[in-house]
Amino acid sequence: MKKLLLFVVLLFGLTLGLSGCGSSSSGGKTLRVGMDAAYPPFGFQNMETKSYEGFDVDIIKAIAKEEGLEADIHNVNFDGLIPALQSGDLDTAINDITVTEDRKKSVDFTKPYYIAGLGVVVKGDDSTIRSKEDLKGKTLGVTIGSTGEEAARKIDGANVKVYNTLSDAFLDLKQGAVDAVVNDIPTNEYYVAKTADHSVKTAPVALSTEDLAIAVRKGNKDLLARLDDGLAKIKKNGEFAKIYKKWFGKEPPEEIMK
Structure with a gap:
């Protein structure tokens, strides 16, 4: 009887220890990560x-490696990421997601891992x-549910076309439609750099400065703490700076390393 009781206690303790990863299919060892794989250099x-x-x-x-987890990437349309977190289909989402007061009502965010802008x-x-004044009355392309869409709709007389x-x-x-x-500056610069025929370019217009962070279901404090812990660790051990330089060709700014 004592052995059975001890086994139940140990099993209960193990379950609590793994609960920080949400209700993933493998008992918490696999982190189900949502991402719209159409946002290079962030995800593609x-x-x-x-x-x-x-x-x-x-x-x-x-981050997952530091926390003893395995990240399983799921390709989900950007506007479906937050609903998937809320329904429990995903444990977390990382996708060039800007922290906004409106989004904070639906999900919780880690500390910022990138400072971006539109x-x-x-x-x-x-x-x-x-x-910005020159955008008035123009036809502007944006992706659905993005902060680019929010900003474009605030421009006087702009005709906003929304894309998936x-x-x-x-x-x-390119076709003149x-x-x-209007989109995040790093992604814009990446697309322009990869366009060999020079048919597009970045305009000298910055509409905002934004923090990007990783999202989890509202109230999932255990997983949020583990992600913040892993993020702090890779910033401290140099892995974060290594990854940042790999994709952006420069050292990360001091304010994001705090």
């Missing part, structure tokens, strides 16, 4: 290997868009 799918790559992928895998991409031969993927928005920009694409 390698067409040859079919594996997911990017800054966010490397960051969440490094910028604008235009056609390579465009010389008309040089400031950023790739579609950029394609329409939109005058500009």
